Amino acid sequence: MLNIRKTRLMTKLAIYEKSKDGKKDIHRSKYYKTDYVRLQILRSIIAVTVGYLLVLLMLVIYQSEYLIEQAVNLDYKAIGTTVLVVYVVLLTVYIVGTIIGYSIQYDLSRGKLAKYFRMLKIMRKLYKEEAGEDKASEEEESNG
Amino acid sequence: MVKLLEIRSLLRVYYQKLQMIIDPLVKFLAAFITFRAINGSIGYDARMDQTAVVLLLSLLCAFTPSAVLVFLAMVVSIVHIYAAAPILALLSLLVFGILYCFFLRYASQYGYVVVAIPVLYTLNMPYLVPLLLGIFANPLAMLPSACGVAVYFLFDIIKTQTENSTEVALEEVLPLYMEVFEEIMECKQILVVAGVFALVITAVYLIRRMKMEYAAEIALLAGAVINVFGFLICDLRFGITGEIGPMLLGTLLSLALAFVALFFKRVLDYTAVENVQFEDDDYYYYVKAVPKLGIGIQERKVKQITGKSEEEEPEDEEDDYEEILDEETGEVIFVPKKQKALGGRSKQDVNRNGYLYRRQREAREQAAQAVQAVQETPMENERLEPEEIEFAEPEQPSYIEDYERERLAAKSYEAGEEDYPGAEELTHTTTEQE
Numbered sequence: 001m002l003n004i005r006k007t008r009l010m011t012k013l014a015i016y017e018k019s020k021d022g023k024k025d026i027h028r029s030k031y032y033k034t035d036y037v038r039l040q041i042l043r044s045i046i047a048v049t050v051g052y053l054l055v056l057l058m059l060v061i062y063q064s065e066y067l068i069e070q071a072v073n074l075d076y077k078a079i080g081t082t083v084l085v086v087y088v089v090l091l092t093v094y095i096v097g098t099i100i101g102y103s104i105q106y107d108l109s110r111g112k113l114a115k116y117f118r119m120l121k122i123m124r125k126l127y128k129e130e131a132g133e134d135k136a137s138e139e140e141e142s143n144g
Numbered sequence: 145m146v147k148l149l150e151i152r153s154l155l156r157v158y159y160q161k162l163q164m165i166i167d168p169l170v171k172f173l174a175a176f177i178t179f180r181a182i183n184g185s186i187g188y189d190a191r192m193d194q195t196a197v198v199l200l201l202s203l204l205c206a207f208t209p210s211a212v213l214v215f216l217a218m219v220v221s222i223v224h225i226y227a228a229a230p231i232l233a234l235l236s237l238l239v240f241g242i243l244y245c246f247f248l249r250y251a252s253q254y255g256y257v258v259v260a261i262p263v264l265y266t267l268n269m270p271y272l273v274p275l276l277l278g279i280f281a282n283p284l285a286m287l288p289s290a291c292g293v294a295v296y297f298l299f300d301i302i303k304t305q306t307e308n309s310t311e312v313a314l315e316e317v318l319p320l321y322m323e324v325f326e327e328i329m330e331c332k333q334i335l336v337v338a339g340v341f342a343l344v345i346t347a348v349y350l351i352r353r354m355k356m357e358y359a360a361e362i363a364l365l366a367g368a369v370i371n372v373f374g375f376l377i378c379d380l381r382f383g384i385t386g387e388i389g390p391m392l393l394g395t396l397l398s399l400a401l402a403f404v405a406l407f408f409k410r411v412l413d414y415t416a417v418e419n420v421q422f423e424d425d426d427y428y429y430y431v432k433a434v435p436k437l438g439i440g441i442q443e444r445k446v447k448q449i450t451g452k453s454e455e456e457e458p459e460d461e462e463d464d465y466e467e468i469l470d471e472e473t474g475e476v477i478f479v480p481k482k483q484k485a486l487g488g489r490s491k492q493d494v495n496r497n498g499y500l501y502r503r504q505r506e507a508r509e510q511a512a513q514a515v516q517a518v519q520e521t522p523m524e525n526e527r528l529e530p531e532e533i534e535f536a537e538p539e540q541p542s543y544i545e546d547y548e549r550e551r552l553a554a555k556s557y558e559a560g561e562e563d564y565p566g567a568e569e570l571t572h573t574t575t576e577q578e
Contacts, residue, residue, distance in 0.1 A: 006424070058239075
């Protein structure tokens with residue numbers, strides 16, 4: 001027999017699971033908060049590094065004539081230090097931003113997941129009820 | 145106003161019915177306009193400029209997520225630029241990469257904004273984007289909007305540069321690159337415009353979230369004012385006074401469109417029909433979940449009586465209720481969250497249209513209808529209250545009366561009473577019988 005209550009609940013769950021937010025929330029629920037934030041920091045570091053390299057490439061192409069001409073006389077140490085300092089500052093800013101931003105995001109999705117888990121709990125209860133009914137009817141049949 | 149609301153509820157119903165057609169159609173139109181705008185602005189590659197190609201790409205975008213449109217728009221524009229000057233295509237690619245790594249990846253859900261701003265710039269209405277983002281999104285959307293502004297000015301610079309030099313010789317490649325690069329670096333307008341947009345988004349967002357009546361409308365107006373002042377300062381600062389008139393006009397148009405969007409916001413928010421598939425141990429379920437929309441015209445009739453305005457409709461009615469499992473019956477009950485601050489609405493407000501209130505209202509209406517139905521029925525059928533009903537004594541047959549009287553008389557006679565009631569009659573009848 002179809003259980004209408006169960007179907008309703010399952011539909012609600014399915015809609016949430018299908019939605020963009022739901023998918024993201026459920027994906028996030030697989031991580032602890034620290035792990036999730038760490039993962040995002042790692043991603044941020046990679047993204048910032050790639051972006052920074054692209055900026056450097058752009059600058060190198062722009063200054064290529066000068067760089068080739070002055071290849072011997074350049075103060076590589078000073079250039080290297082500047083590049084590194086800028087990189088570290090950029091990285092720090094992005095890491096701090098990532099920690100704050102993704103912590104908030106994780107907490108928000110936890111809030112939404114609480115509702116989802118509550119529905120799952122009700123679902124489990126329905127399943128138990130159903131199993132209990134089945135058992136009872138089986139016993140009745142065997143007794144009868 | 146009531147007429148307008150009726151139109152809205154009608155549109156809501158039609159949108160629900162035709163959702164499967166409208167959504168791809170809107171996407172298709174958006175993609176078509178985008179590709180046409182790109183071709184019109186930097187259409188150097190004749191192959192990409194063909195209508196068939198544009199239609200095909202738009203068709204592809206109609207059935208795919210918006211990220212695909214963003215990606216395709218980027219590819220098409222790079223192909224166009226490549227046809228004009230390969231080195232500038234490389235520069236554009238680098239700029240796109242940098243924008244993505246530093247800004248866009250943190251708000252990838254708003255990626256379409258990067259396309260929308262340059263496209264709307266061609267229609268002189270880029271001001272619509274920050275207003276809408278303030279209403280629909282959060283301040284994080286200022287990142288993609290800044291990217292959009294950067295992309296627009298990049299294309300603008302590339303366009304002017306390639307128009308000046310049609311044929312690029314091999315030895316001129318680097319100078320061209322350097323020139324464009326310098327222009328991008330010197331273009332302070334990018335920063336100012338992106339800053340104004342960011343300010344508008346933040347202001348609209350903050351005012352919209354305030355707990356007061358007409359917060360969204362006030363937010364839009366404030367956003368438009370900030371926009372006008374920001375661009376006035378920008379235009380005067382950079383000495384481009386010729387753009388002030390079109391800017392004012394564009395802002396007004398954008399404001400009007402934003403108001404329209406705000407009006408329809410609630411229509412499209414919760415009316416999506418969901419088609420979901422799932423299974424349990426026994427069945428496969430293919431469920432089409434249609435949101436209940438029975439609050440339309442009835443709801444408004446109630447509002448007219450109490451003199452409340454439509455703006456007080458709760459925005460996120462679904463979120464105002466908690467689902468609680470009734471332990472006894474096992475049913476899920478919706479209970480309003482009392483603690484949650486509901487912007488600008490008093491506690492006595494009876495015109496909420498959440499599930500519970502709707503049920504209560506329906507019950508009240510049903511009761512009122514029942515009472516009316518009783519009152520309107522003709523008098524013969526009128527039902528009397530139990531205490532009003534007078535039961536007539538049933539007529540007893542005469543022989544029972546006679547028997548009773550005789551029984552009483554016999555009793556008195558046996559007791560030795562001479563003067564018992566009906567003694568004469570009795571003797572009379574007995575003598576008659578004799």
